[in-house]
Amino acid sequence: MSFWLFQLLNGLSFGMLLFLLAAGLSLIFGLMRILNLAHGGYYLLGAYVALSGVESTGSLALGALAGLAVVIAVGVLMERAFLRRLPQHDELPQALMTFGFLLILGDVALWIWGGTPQSLPKPPALAASVRLGPITFPTYRLFLIVVGLAVGVALWFLQERTRLGAMVRAAIDDAEIAESTGINVSRLSTAVFAFGAGLAALGGIMAGPVLGVYPGADFEVLLLAFVVVIVGGLGSLKGAFVGGVLVGCLDNFGKALFPELAYFTIFAPMAVILALRPTGLFGTR
Amino acid sequence: MKALPAAGAAALALAPLALSSYQLGLLTKMLILAVFAMSLNLILGYGGMPSLGHAAYFGMAAYTAGLLARRGVDNFWLDAGAALAAAAITAAVFGLLALRTRGAYLLMITLALAQVVWGIAFGWKSFTGGDDGLPGISRPAAGLPWSLAGATRFYYFALVVFALATAFLRLVAHSPFGRALVGIRENERRMEVLGYHVWAHRYVAFVLAGALAGVAGIAFVFFTGFVSPAYLSVVFSAMALIMVILGGAGTLLGPAIGSAVIVGLESTVGAYTERWVLVLGLIYVGVTLFAPDGLLGLAQRRRAGATR
């Protein structure tokens, strides 16, 4: 009993992390139909800047803020100065350009912070474990579940219940008509892009203590985010959430029960979805 | 202008007389990676199917051939045959999973599938050597009157592989199948209604491209004598992709030019700095921004402009 409870919570915490990692990617694709491959780079940059911030100021909060700020700035720059110059509805050049930025960000990070794997420190209040009935569970992972749920609810609220969300949904439906009703689609796009970048950075900062910060993490995180959106569907918030939880739990249980299978626990749900429903559970076309 | 290919062929044939051992090695690398890029061009340039996971087939072949050679299978044809099968089967499986999607989805799925293979190679230390890879792979006997040892002999081997690959791709491009592939790229719906089995065309092209990537992988592993997860990595797939785009997607020799440029740049940049990946990223941004049709595309436009 306690084994299953532990694994379930573990899976959920990983799932929430995956949700955070995938949400930004899905959001940007949903509105702008841009597959932002630099997403992994935002994750990495956010975590590294936060790390430096913490090391120089001693404050996790300041470090986190620094990480968010830098990544959002980079994201805005990338979108306004570069992505905008490409032809609007051509997916491939856009994806390739973002990939170029992924390579650039990753190498710059290697240059500045070096190759030694590091990890973000946990906030001291969350560093211990907590008793939950028959098991003891790391507080930080519980915190991840809470944050994930909170972000999920906040995003849902933003999307469905606010004017901003309505504008985004209108622009997704038909950008031209949205523009004609006075919505500044251009500025909205930049805002969504920045927001997506921020979510990626947040993912990096939250995952830093658990997954670590090291060269190559950008590709690994990109793969994880991809698996989630492949399962859940690209462009759907619900998809990112359900996909995240599904993949997180499946991967965790898989690793716990069959540790030799490693990457197959990621591969299997992805392959099944691709075979049955190629655009994902809640994917847009 | 028409004399260029003949002159180029002659230059390539005579290269070992003029170049140093190091330069010859570089040219060999350019030729092998040109085949890799040209295989990607079949699905990307001609077929309109973007893939960021093409290294999976290259690497599968490299690992298969390398592992067999290391375990004493000293027969080039057996090693290569098994490696080719490995690449083709991987492409066949991945194609089934990926080809019901298009565009950004396809890009994402091919990347994810290849990353899984990378992850297996990276993690299975006991079999694949993990991150350290497998060194000391010797060139097996080919039952030919000359061995593949020695830089010059291997260069000619690579040149023959390149020539055969080019001839094959040229045949395909000019065949009804090749033309149909281009039609599917341009307007899939129209092709369906004209009587073409669109998915079947895509799938066959995908598997062929994977097999050809495998050929390049075999040549490469015996060229370097080494294999590692890097041969399966996203960066490697991305390198092939930029070679295709830089040279000119959908042209026969564009990817070969792209290969020459990228390999040349890598060795030059590598001599001054460790930041090759950064440069590669900048090339990506630059090419998508300024030369989306590639170098051959620019040349074609300039020629068209000049004759007007």
Added chain:
Amino acid sequence: MSAPGSVNALSVERLCHDFGGLRAVDHVTLAIAEGERRVILGPNGAGKTTLFNLVTGLFAPLSGTIRLFGDDVTALPPFRRARLGLGRTFQITTLFPKLTVRESVLLAVQGADAARFSLLKRRRAYRHLSDRADALLAEWKLDDRRDVTTRELSYGEQRQVELLLALAGRPKVLLLDEPTAGLSAAETSAVVATVARFPRDVTVLLIEHDMDVALTLADRVTVLHQGAVIADGTRDEIRRDRRVAEIYLGV
């Protein structure tokens, strides 16, 4: 009507399809005899193009059957229906932007030929395909435009190529979706003349908006309104039909 004992070239039975919550095609039943010239009339949004998409297989119907020369093709993908002799033009010109006129026609000719999947034969083996393509280009007087990419053509020329692509495969049943849309009066007359000249072993199903064109070309007319058939008869019967007049004058 078709002679007793002979099979209809194209028949559709109680075909239904929804589109975004609306019933786009509502229990449509049609029977078109071999060699007939049938015009589908109806205002915008009447479901005409959706009907074509269902017949060619680009959409799968909610319910109903589609038969080509008596064979049930409802479950067949578009390319199989094409090989059974179904050809089609699109209302919105659907060409190959970067390909030349000649390359496009070659693809169309190839599609109907068994050689279409050939990979490794020598070029000489496909000579008959390029010969036929060149012959078609000459017949349609597009010879001097053969090496122009289709996106550089004028709209009228594009519509010509659109029609040529559908014909190149020697279809037995041809679906033309608003072939005169956007054309000048002169171009329209040319298209009407071309269609009128089609051999009678080709069955033609034509979507038209323009009543005059429709009544010139049609043997029989079917009128759709909001996805359902509201009138089906000869040219003269339709001309006299009051409901049809209401719909068209009221539009």
